[in-house]
Amino acid sequence: MQSDRPIFVIGCPRSGTTMLQLMLHSHPRIAVPPETRFLVPGYYRRFVFGDLREQGNRRRLGRWIVSDKDTKFKELKLDGEELIENIAAGPPTLGSAMGITFRSYAEQHSKSRWGDKRPSYFHHVDLLLRLFPDAQFVHLIRDGRDCVASLKEMPWYTKDVFHAVTNWAEAIDYGRRHAKNLPADSYYEMRYEDLTAYPETELGKLCDFLGEDYDPAMSEPQHVARVAIPEHKVWHQNTHGDVTTARSGSWKSRLEPWEVSVCETVLAERLTANGYELSGAPKAAKEHVEACExxxxxxxxxxxxxxxxxxxxxxxxxxxxxxxxxxxQLGELAKV
Structure with a gap:
């Protein structure tokens, strides 16, 4: 039987998660939409909607997903009224309402399985498992120095280098926790550098984890970038080209010497544990280390x-x- 488990792509921002989203979306059975912002906020707002065993409350929840300006629902290009009615007619749980939204997106693309990508989800794996107990998580790891270099260039990133360093450290630490606590069939790690250098091999292994057959289209994700990446996200322009290793190690020309020192002083153990070689930069200034702390x-x-x-x-x-x-999920429900 083919799997219908939800797939979540996680990782530090600027680690290549959008490229991986497109690779998965290129699979004939899997649809992964542009980033939305209703899963985590909807979970924390769940009391506002009341008891979802009442159809009117499910309809109210659906209306929020469709109408709230912060949910990014418009990126899905779905019929809002139709979705609201589908949610109202669906199972009486928050996770079901969210899942119906993603399932509708998959059906729109003639796919039978859905996923979701948002880097910050690495903070919320426990929450997502409450919503989707059978979810599978794919954690993409990239050299922390490249992530820091890329983050500081983003128009939407308003924090400083110290926060960027901390962000990558958190992603690695959470990944270690997930690897320790989650079943082997629920959590999978891969490196950006390996994925871009050997896409067919790495995607083949990923498909084995997901219970899917590898499809060659996954190694050419640029063909779906125009459909799956909103035009206003110009910082994802590299996803419109061929998969390349050109950006690996680009931190060498994008970071100032003092920034390299901060990365390698604070992140040294995490970098080497994930196969990244240190450059031998001088130890960072004490005040810079304290800023990270x-x-x-x-x-x-x-x-x-x-x-x-x-x-x-x-x-x-x-x-x-x-x-x-x-x-x-339905099998577990039948046992109750």
């Missing part, structure tokens, strides 16, 4: 406060959360 501390405490509030909120959820859509 302060950025990491602030981010860590903000997450802990949010996680604590969510643990309390789980005791008063008005209705079930987990999706009831896939073969495995």
């Amino acid at each position: 302060n950025a990491a501390s602030k981010r860590r405490w903000a997450r802990r406060r949010k996680e604590f509030r969510d643990r309390i909120n789980r005791f008063r959820e008005p209705s079930p959360v987990a999706a009831q859509l896939t073969t495995r």
Whole structure:
């Protein structure tokens, strides 16, 4: 039986996750849309919609997905009214409503399986598993120095280099946690450098993990970039060309010497553990290391406060959360 498990692409921003999204979207059975912003916000807003066992509340949830300007629903190019009615008629859970939205996107592209890509999802794997207990996660790892170099050039990235360094460190640390805690058939890691150098081989291994047959179209993702990448995202222009290794190691010309020192001082163990060779840069200035530590501390405490509030909120959820859509999910439901 072919798998219908959801697929989530995660990783530090600017690690190549958009390229991997396009590779997956090029598969004849898999559809991965442009980035949306309703999964995590919808989860935290779930109390606003009330008990989803009531059809009117499901319709209200669907209306929010379709109409709220922050959800990026328009990127999916779906019929909003039709989706709202499908959600209202669907299973009475938050995950089901979200899943129906992605499933509708897949059906629009004549695909039978869906995925989603958002780099920051590496922070939210536990949350996503509440929504989709049978999900599979693909974590794409890229040289942290290249990620930092790319992040600081992005028009939407308003933080400094110290936050960028911390961001990559967090992605690696969360990846280690997921690798330790998740079943082998739920979590998979791959390196950007290997993927761009040997796309057929690496994508073949990825398809084995996903339970899919490799399709050669996956190695030529530029053919779907025009469809799956919104025009206003000009920072993804490289995805419109052939898969290339040209950007690997470009940090050598894009980072200042002091920035290389910060990366290699703070990230040394993580870099070498993932197969990246250090350049031998001098140790970073003490104030630069402290700036990274302060950025990491602030981010860590903000997450802990949010996680604590969510643990309390789980005791008063008005209705079930987990999706009831896939073969495995329905099988588990039948056992209850």
